[in-house]
Amino acid sequence: MTSIDPPLAMLAEVTHRCPLQCPYCSNPLQLLTASQEMDTETWKSIFSQAAEMGVLQIHFSGGEPTVRQDLEKLVAHCEGLDLYCNLITSGVLLNKDRLIRLAAAGLQHVQLSFQAAQADNADRISAYPNSLEKKIEIGRLVGEIGLPLTVNAVMHRQNLDDLEALIDLSVELGAQRLEVAHVQYYGWGLRNRAALIPTRAQLDRSTNIVEAARERLKGRLVIDYVVPDYYARRPKSCMGGWARQFVNVTPNGKVLPCHAAEDLPGLTFDSLRDRTLADIWQKSAALNHFRGIDWMPEPCQSCDRRELDWGGCRCQAFALTGDAAVTDPVCELSPHHDQVKQIAKKESGESPPEFLYRRIGGAN
Numbered sequence: 001m002t003s004i005d006p007p008l009a010m011l012a013e014v015t016h017r018c019p020l021q022c023p024y025c026s027n028p029l030q031l032l033t034a035s036q037e038m039d040t041e042t043w044k045s046i047f048s049q050a051a052e053m054g055v056l057q058i059h060f061s062g063g064e065p066t067v068r069q070d071l072e073k074l075v076a077h078c079e080g081l082d083l084y085c086n087l088i089t090s091g092v093l094l095n096k097d098r099l100i101r102l103a104a105a106g107l108q109h110v111q112l113s114f115q116a117a118q119a120d121n122a123d124r125i126s127a128y129p130n131s132l133e134k135k136i137e138i139g140r141l142v143g144e145i146g147l148p149l150t151v152n153a154v155m156h157r158q159n160l161d162d163l164e165a166l167i168d169l170s171v172e173l174g175a176q177r178l179e180v181a182h183v184q185y186y187g188w189g190l191r192n193r194a195a196l197i198p199t200r201a202q203l204d205r206s207t208n209i210v211e212a213a214r215e216r217l218k219g220r221l222v223i224d225y226v227v228p229d230y231y232a233r234r235p236k237s238c239m240g241g242w243a244r245q246f247v248n249v250t251p252n253g254k255v256l257p258c259h260a261a262e263d264l265p266g267l268t269f270d271s272l273r274d275r276t277l278a279d280i281w282q283k284s285a286a287l288n289h290f291r292g293i294d295w296m297p298e299p300c301q302s303c304d305r306r307e308l309d310w311g312g313c314r315c316q317a318f319a320l321t322g323d324a325a326v327t328d329p330v331c332e333l334s335p336h337h338d339q340v341k342q343i344a345k346k347e348s349g350e351s352p353p354e355f356l357y358r359r360i361g362g363a364n
């Protein structure tokens with residue numbers, strides 16, 4: 001069997017606990033509780049295995065990773081292994097002392113999420129009081145203690161009017177990078193799709209705003225821009241291809257190719273409680289299932305983009321067709337593509353329903 005290159009980066013979902021309840025959260029509908037999480041020593045062993053394999057970056061994620069009181073220990077362990085440590089956080093549980101401790105432990109970068117630039121809208125979307133004020137305070141502190149900052153702005157029809165203000169806020173906070181990412185529709189985002197999907201006109205306006213800001217802020221702020229797949233003509237290269245560049249580890253030790261894959265039927269994802277990371281990465285039936293190009297149906301199989309976008313997103317294919325093994329329907333060449341356009345037109349044209357907030361039991 002040919003050896004498979006190691007992943008470049010690990011998304012370490014150290015917990016699903018989070019004080020916020022964003023309706024587009026990338027966590028699965030069935031959230032794990034604190035008692036199901038792996039302990040400090042188990043996570044350390046996983047990071048050691050990752051370094052041994054050649055993984056270069058650890059992205060501490062969740063839920064909200066700072067709910068874990070052992071986060072400094074985990075960061076310090078990774079630092080000792082020469083792993084680059086990034087923290088993906090909502091910021092609301094942080095304070096100056098904790099940030100200083102994390103930086104001293106070896107944290108190298110902070111990605112701070114914002115729900116909106118208007119306080120009442122930010123509170124409504126996150127279901128958390130005074131979240132904006134707290135996030136601005138943390139954004140400033142990150143710069144003050146000398147860590148690079150990326151602002152994550154997840155955009156949808158209920159906060160797109162804040163886009164310009166979020167760009168201004170990123171500049172004011174001294175962020176090096178801003179990620180303007182329209183919601184992707186799986187998990188909680190899929191459940192809330194009708195409340196979140198923008199109209200074509202809203203999307204075009206946001207694209208114009210981003211393009212103008214990129215020009216205006218050249219050399220000061222890098223802006224990444226992720227459009228909603230439902231308005232695209234070709235899919236993105238989801239995670240750089242299934243089990244190619246990224247590995248996702250859930251709070252209880254499952255190894256996934258992306259944060260949403262656990263919802264796919266018919267695949268059993270292996271656990272680090274039973275097998276080593278290297279063994280799972282190389283031999284897991286679930287990771288090998290959609291790896292490479294052999295699994296691809298037509299039109300992907302004979303398409304010259306098949307090793308560029310890897311057939312798109314398996315979770316999206318399943319969400320839209322009930323079959324994870326078909327061409328991602330956001331591709332114009334997919335026989336299901338019209339269905340995607342119809343959904344976008346219909347749902348974005350209707351009044352948005354109430355949010356179904358992300359919480360344990362909230363999807364039932």
Ligand code: SF4
Pocket residue numbers: 018019020021022024025026027062063064090113358
């Ligand atoms: S998306 Fe919102 S609810 Fe989900 S982990 Fe991030 S901050 Fe928490």
Ligand code: SF4
Pocket residue numbers: 234235299300301303304305306307309310311312327328331332333334
């Ligand atoms: S047919 Fe498949 S490989 Fe070709 S562009 Fe569409 S999704 Fe990508």
